[in-house]
Amino acid sequence: MDAALLEQMLLGALLALSVYLPLRCGQLSLATPGFYAVGGYVAALLSTGVAAFAGSGATSPLWALLAEMVLGGILAGLIALAIGGPVLRLRGIYLAIATIALVEILRVLNLNLPFTGGAMGIFGIPQPFAHPGGYVLFTLALLALACWLCQRLEALRLGRAMAAIRDDELAAASLGIDTPRTKLLAFVASAVLAGVTGALAAHFLNAWNARVGSFDASITTLAFVVFGGSRFWLGPVLGGLALTALPELLRPVGDLRLILFGSVILLGPLFFPQGLVTAERLRGLGALLGRGRHRGRQAPQAP
């Protein structure tokens, strides 16, 4: 497997975690690709427009990449914070449609704003790593950090509050959980993660345009989570890795590639309605590895 495909898979896993976070407290948000696009534009504009960010050597400086990721994450987070209050009052399909609309509005803005390069977008984004392998190591570290934070969340009051909202929002509110604040926090965290991922992806892809944040991307990222399972962070990570690899692995079948991909998305939920990683399978795996201490306490609840 080549490093470029591996890098795409890791980015897919990060985006899947971004969809998983709001879903963790029962909010179906499809806004991830919109925030991903925003983060990417921040990195693309800074590194092609500001001399210090582009650097003078063969590769652009690593601090610039980190700064762009932070700024991309902050901008995406601020957008989420601004619209989250009113949008998160919506439930289920209404929230999903509102977030689709947000992605479309951001896409039209990215296509038409005077500084985003129109339909061509921004290209010639400088490379902080000389080899794709550098990206892979860096992204692997980022993914590990994100997974560790998600795992920590399970043990914190915040994580429990999110799970309670997912199971029954009214009951959670009656137990004194600040449901609007918790939901907003999950939404903003999801946006920050998508923005950070976008800033990294813009360098890796070398070019960035409005097509990266489209409705198709919304559904693909949702498919990652549905596929892997939305109860535990491992599910979206596996779903993101597998479903990003699938179209590339299917390349030899040529024209039938997307038809097969569509069939997988169609059949997956029919045969695995809870996704690949479920509570039972996780417990089975834990017992297999002789790590019974997780049993009953940390494993997510079956519905």
Place this chain on the structure above:
Amino acid sequence: MDLLQILVNGLSVGTVYGLFALGYTLVFSVLGVINFAHGAVFTLGAYFTYLLIGGAVGANGLLAGFQLPVALPFWGALPLAGLGAALVALLVERVAFRPLRRRRADPLLALITSLGAGVILVNLIQLLVGAESYAIPTSVLGGLPASFPLLGARVRTVQALLLGIALLLLALLSLWLEGSRNGKGLQAVAEDPETAQLLGIDSTAMVRLAFGLSGFLAGVAGGLVGLSVSIAGPYFGIGYGLKGLAVLVLGGLGSVPGAVLGGLIVGLAEAFVPADWSGYKDAVSYGFLFLVLLLRPQGLLGRPLPTKV
């Protein structure tokens, strides 16, 4: 541009959005889910119409050079294309919706399965007839002139036809829903599937009916749009599909008059976007959608959202 011309443009586009959103609404009202394959069925309707009027397939795709032995007039081709699209919609229901219902799975999973069905359909079209654009020549309308004067403005005949046929279909559908036994059955299932079943209404048959009708409406809308602006390739239904979603929420999920009203509002609003800002035209419907969701989440004509306790 003349005000009247803008109005006709807006209304004719708006009624197509309305027809499109109506298909979503029919399925949503009985199942409570959105059929993301709807845009692909719409696209198929356009291609069916093109083939039925005797159009030949281009040089790409497996069916390169294929042409039906008969060439129907547009009036015959359009309803047949609608029927073809209805059959495909029934197939989508069979593979992407029914298995989930039988397993009592989370209805939101239907978003994914129906999108999978849509991806398959769109790529099948590409495989069979290629990605090039196809135009339905306006000569299929027979001796009708390309445009005619109306109150001092010139109106394209195609747009007037679009408006006329769409309004006719909307009127027929409303009459059928209110006046016929099956129409009332459909409404009963939309209200409460279990009670309807207890009262002797076959809710599975009603779900199938909703999908068939929604496919027919999508197919006809596809044929009309193909005639009006040509078929831009296998993906051209997706843009309409997303806008139809906005129209649907604008009017109120599950409300038939709401879908029509929402379509007209979005169509007119887009037509009034000045030419200098035309790049932002596609954002108008989503802007409206956002406003409505924040101010009146049940939509313009929808009933208040129930709260579960």
